[in-house]
Amino acid sequence: MKKIFSILTIGSLAMLTSCINGDEDFNNNQSQPYEVPAEPLLTNAQKELMDQMETPSVNLNVFRFFQHYLATTIYRNDARFNFTGTRKVPDNMWLALYTDVLGNINQAKKIIPSEIKPTLTPQAAWDKQQANKLAILNLMEIYTYQVLVDSFGNVPYSEAAKPETIVLPKYDDAKTIYADLIARLNSIIATLDAGYPSFQTGDNIYNGNVADWIIFANSLKLKVGINLADVNPTLAKQAVESAFAGGVLLNNATNSLFKYDATSPNFNRLYAEVIASNRNDFVAEKGIVDVMNTLNDPRRQFYFTTVSGSYVGGTVGLTNNYNDNSHIGNSLLAPNKPGLLFDASEVNFYLAEAAARGYSVGDTAQKYYEDAIKRSMEQWGVSTSDITTYLANPSVVFSPANWKQSIGQQAWIAMYNRGFESWNFYRRLDYPVLTAPNAVPAAAGKVPTRLTYPINEQTVNGTNWSQASSAIGGDKLTTKVFWDIN
Incomplete structure (x- = not known):
């Protein structure tokens, strides 16, 4: 060989x-x-x-x-x-x-x-x-x-x-x-x-x-x-x-x-490390869960499972009880995912940042910022009406004066996986x-x-x-x- x-x-x-x-x-x-x-x-x-x-x-x-x-x-x-x-x-x-x-x-x-x-x-x-x-x-x-x-x-x-x-x-x-x-x-x-x-x-x-x-x-x-x-x-x-x-x-x-393929050893690595290995090593982390809860983010149903109908996160660096916290969402665990x-969300966030820095990239920072969020949500199957509602949230609306915070926060959510x-x-x-x-x-x-x-x-x-x-x-x-x- x-x-x-x-x-x-x-x-x-x-x-x-x-x-x-x-x-x-x-x-x-x-x-x-x-x-x-x-x-x-x-x-x-x-x-x-x-x-x-x-x-x-x-x-x-x-x-x-x-x-x-x-x-x-x-x-x-x-x-x-x-x-x-x-x-x-x-x-x-x-x-x-x-x-x-x-x-x-x-x-x-x-x-x-x-x-x-x-x-x-x-x-x-x-x-x-x-x-x-x-x-x-x-x-x-x-x-x-x-x-x-x-x-x-x-x-x-x-x-x-x-x-x-x-x-x-x-x-x-x-x-x-x-x-x-x-x-x-x-x-x-x-x-x-x-x-x-x-x-x-x-x-x-x-x-x-x-x-x-x-x-x-x-x-x-x-x-x-x-x-x-x-x-x-x-x-x-x-x-x-x-x-x-x-x-x-x-x-x-x-x-x-x-x-990825649906058969070993060529299936998705999340599936391999969680489902195929029958491991309970990971839970969702409190930081991302709490922010998405506050924003009523419609991607939560894809990112996480629920605990008694709620999204709950553990704390990074501590030992967390598997049953008391949300887990990696089932949509992420298909063997052939x-x-x-x-992806388009990532690239649109780059363009939003470029526009905010004054580069000539064809459109405004706000337009690319909103497109980045849309591309992320569309990728997960979020409905058009839910996307519109989310973008209208005052805590989501793009801030030209604080563009690093706007882009940084939303890119963090979109890049969950x-x-x-x-x-x-x-x-x-x-x-x-x-x-x-x-x-x-x-x-x-x-x-x-x-x-x-x-x-x-x-x-x-x-x-x-x-x-x-x-x-x-x-x-x-x-x-x-x-x-x-x-």
């Missing part, structure tokens, strides 16, 4: 296809790789990325605790932000993204140039198709690096995913990485050509539809650009406005959905106001503003880890990533 390497450790990865060799001695050669096509590598990279962003596993993804979406019934330390004990959450996330996502993407990028052109396909058309394939792989790579930077700060980038030549990669400056991601996105957007195909199989998000991937690319540039608004307003404005002009994801019809890498994206909104806008009274001392009583580097990096890649830690101001949960300056 083809081995995919992390930047530091070796990890074997089960591929979705296999090959047969007629040589009876072939299986005795343990170093002989199978020839794996690019398509299953892309599928696996997409799945591993979506699994990491979607899972509620306390070993992998703790952002729902950061954002007061979930509380625990058993594993209190995880909800108190103790990630360096037996869990080693940063190590697991780092390994998943570098090995299981970037490792597969890197291998697929090597395969594309060696693919054989079908006899009847003109060379020019084949070149366009192959360019589209590489562009899609690069988009997945850029999305993953954005997640890594936003989680840790400075990370291996220019020397990463090169295990054959670089075993201990240096850490690149996060600000420099961001600028390069925008430059790469500009190149990719210019390369993608909707007049030609891309992957015929293997793309489990857009089924190879290049027009949809162009929208994804522009939306990703918008996302990266808006994060720079407070630290590099010139580049931010340029990136955001050009992304909007190129066409971004405004309606749910083009949401970036990863299609799609995962989301982008997307903890990482919610964390980015929170760190950039500083709303809603979230507390962490039960946090471990390492978090200084606050919601973490970054993840600490993996323990494995300290022990194996110590020199580069030490330099990176010093460069960002210390390897601490309270250190801020470069774009979070407020």
Whole structure:
């Protein structure tokens, strides 16, 4: 089986296809790789990325605790932000993204140039198709690096995913990485050509539809650009406005959905960790429940179950009784519920923020703010009349004078099942106001503003880890990533 390497450790990865060799001695050669096509590598990279962003596993993804979406019934330390004990959450996330996502993407990028052109396909058309394939792989790579930077700060980038030549990669400056991601996105957007195909199989998000991937690319540039608004307003404005002009994801019809299957092991990770595992580890958290109760938010019936007809939340960082609190809503627990890498609500909130900052994005901050709420509610099946009533609530009506609070609060509610994206909104806008009274001392009583580097990096890649830690101001949960300056 083809081995995919992390930047530091070796990890074997089960591929979705296999090959047969007629040589009876072939299986005795343990170093002989199978020839794996690019398509299953892309599928696996997409799945591993979506699994990491979607899972509620306390070993992998703790952002729902950061954002007061979930509380625990058993594993209190995880909800108190103790990630360096037996869990080693940063190590697991780092390994998943570098090995299981970037490792597969890197291998697929090597395969594309060696693919054989079908006899009847003109060379020019084949070149366009192959360019589209590489562009899609690069988009997945850029999305993953954005997640890594936003989680840790400075990370291996220019020397990463090169295990054959670089075993201990240096850490690149996060600000420099961001600028390069925008430059790469500009190149990719210019390369993608909707007049030609891309992957015929293997793309489990857009089924190879290049027009949809162009929208994804522009939306990703918008996302990266808006994060720079407070630290590099010139580049931010340029990136955001050009992304909007190129066409971004405004309606749910083009949401970036990863299609899970209803059978093991390919079902939705919430279902896997809650229903299939028969676990009672999570309850809804008091912070989000109380706010939505106050607003009479019609999404509560989809987000949560009830306790004697009421929505009740537990407290993050404490041990909570499972039967006394609301649970994750049943609508979120279908085995084949799609995962989301982008949705229209998220993108419209970015545009609302851009308009509020004075960028030229075609409409007002209020219009995009209301559209973001509408797209969220439509996605959950809320009726038009209930949406209208909600938008008329004085506590929901957009405030131009306090636009950060308006957008921050409503994005927090809309991103309920997307903890990482919610964390980015929170760190950039500083709303809603979230507390962490039960946090471990390492978090200084606050919601973490970054993840600490993996323990494995300290022990194996110590020199580069030490330099990176010093460069960002210390390897601490309270250190801020470069774009979070407020």
